[in-house]
Amino acid sequence: MGKKLLTENINVPGIETFEVYRKNGGYASVEKALKTMTPDEVTEEVKKSGLRGRGGAGFPAGMKWSFLDRKSEKPRYLVCNADESEPGTFKDRYLMEKMPHLLVEGMITGSYALGAKTSYIYIRGEYMYIVRILEKAIDEAYAAGFLGQNILGTGYSLDLYVHPGAGAYICGEETALLESLEGKRGNPRLKPPFPAVAGLYAAPTVVNNVETIAAVVPIVNLGGDEYAKTGIGKSTGTKLISASGHINKPGIYEIELGLPVEEFIYSDEYCGGIWKGRKMKAVVAGGSSVPILPADLILKTAKGEQRLMTYESLADGGFVSGTMLGSGGFIVYDETACIVRNLWTFARFYHHESCGQCSPCREGTGWMEKVLHRIEHGHGHSGDIDLLVDVAKKIEGNTICPLGDAAAWPVASAIRHFREEFEYHVKYPEKVKNPKHFEVEPFVSEKKLEAVGA
């Protein structure tokens, strides 16, 4: 069994209530931080822990905290990004639903470190029932004196609010989130200025993912150095992985970073192998935005080394033969899955969720979706594959926010690794008209067949 830092007590009955959570060692980090540490010491511990943002980009959290403009006379804010909407990612929901007090505790400790007097949890509108769970937890924390004026008699005061969004993926981008929180249309802002200088209401703001804020609790409890002992290299601590797709045991697993990918997929402790005894075809390792990898490249890097569940190992090989850990949405496809159909589904999502502010993303995502729809339904022609590559290239890097990149990367990588499958769709339009075409007759690479024959 791997070490669990966040979810150890998650199955204790009644852990969502304040009493049970407190009895199991809850709110110790608040007491420790507020009574024995200065705010800068807490930030220092987070820096030492090497904690990296769990929302997708993997930016060092301690560094982000230290960028916060502390000289400004404006109030400072900590905002929790609970707008989890990446296809394939559902870890924050689990954490907030089962252990709302863990997030509240992390918010109090984090706000103290940053000197915030008001903090917000921005949650996606579809999680309305979790809003109620969190609000109940916040009420309990107020009643117990962990929130409000003069917390635990230390003189530190904090107000914590939950703010539901209206159901837009783009509001998970931090500046769009802040716009939405201010009550405006959720369009991403141009950077610079970064939120650390001018964020919510133009005041210095830190925006962190739910899991990042929750990880502050074990960091303060254990100390940054002790936390950093879990994991490998620059990927420290544990990570929640939302495993889904064609596996025997889909679900949410807390893993120590550094676990081999092969063990994660095949061991009975985690995913338990591919369902129905089939073969694995491909894996999307970190939510729909990251490049898709074929089975051989996800288990071993291009250099032949074993691939591990870390930020560095998954990114090994760049975008040519690597991917990203992203938000930990681990989607596995077996041999009956159609990569083109899957890609079309992703493209449809990004087309639907583009905010429409900048031209490449607004027009390009729709274009890619239409071309993919055409190919998947047997109306594609030979130029379409190169057209897709070109459109993806023209979107990537030319947009205001990373949504354009997130839409372009899956397209570019799927064509890079599975070009033959796209060609098959163009070549045999009659066969792909059945939506379950590869279940009827799994795709076999003609090149590989030739190689075997020779």
Next chain:
Amino acid sequence: MAKVTIDGVEVEVADGTTILNAARQIGGDLVPPAMCYYTSLKDSGGKCRVCLVKVTQGSAKDPRPMPKLVASCRTPVMDGMVVQNITSPEVLEARKGVVEFLLLNHPLDCPICDQAGECDLQNLAYEHGAAKTRYEEDRRTFEKIDIGDKIKLHMTRCILCYRCTYVADQLTDGRVHGIMNRGDKSEISTYIEKAVDNDFSGNMIDVCPVGALTDKTFRFKSRVWFTNPQDAHRDCPKCSGKVVLWMKGDDVLRVSARKDQYGEVKEYICNECRYDHKNVADWTVEGPRHIDRHSVIAQNHYERTDLLAMKKEIERQIEFEKGKTLPEPNPSLTA
């Protein structure tokens, strides 16, 4: 002050100037095009992405290049910054891509569009666009709607530059006009069929880079290149009263604000000047309007430098015939 090099030309500009404005201080071909940026509208810019440039050196202190192409209209210059615009193939390629995206859902109905001839998208497509589209699907369409009794909205032509929403927000009070929906379904709209009704709403027409917002009092009256633009002014209690009269014979077909060489209005005008004084007698006409950027219009009219030089030469000849003086010959004509 900051020194910045754009396409090999060095210029010194005030701190906080954007790359685009620094390039405009140099002028000429190296100025990036801009479809959404508008100097006098706060927060405008950064959206259309046609002004993307490459920063090969961030500043003298930190010479690292910027990892991505940046929107020149919103990126401030740093001392020692080196920028590539038309000298970078990467920038031209990206710009071509953006123009293709902008034209993807554009109806290309220039033959019946009132903006033709003074349309920024036309100029941009002429310079950077491909001759043929690669888009095979149906283009998105919208119904034409009236926003107020004087303005017509053709959402199909809109490129979502957001300029008009900033005008509605910053120039006038009582905001009832903004963007609805998301992605390529977004549309400019008023709040539940409300009319845009205030003294300065007409400026939305002038800031629109394409033919999405047109003046209903001018629609289908004339192609813009058949009109004769004259600078004129009147005493107006609400605005500067400085306008351009677009005339045909003695009739004033349209009144608009004066635009500079980058198509930007410097002094906004009120709706009374724009719509209610279509009589030459109401105005003090200053003389023909000099239009240099909107080439299609300029061709039919005044101040063509070659013609002016020829006119001067003829005058010189006449003076010579009269035997009064013998001035220097014009070197540009003898060469």
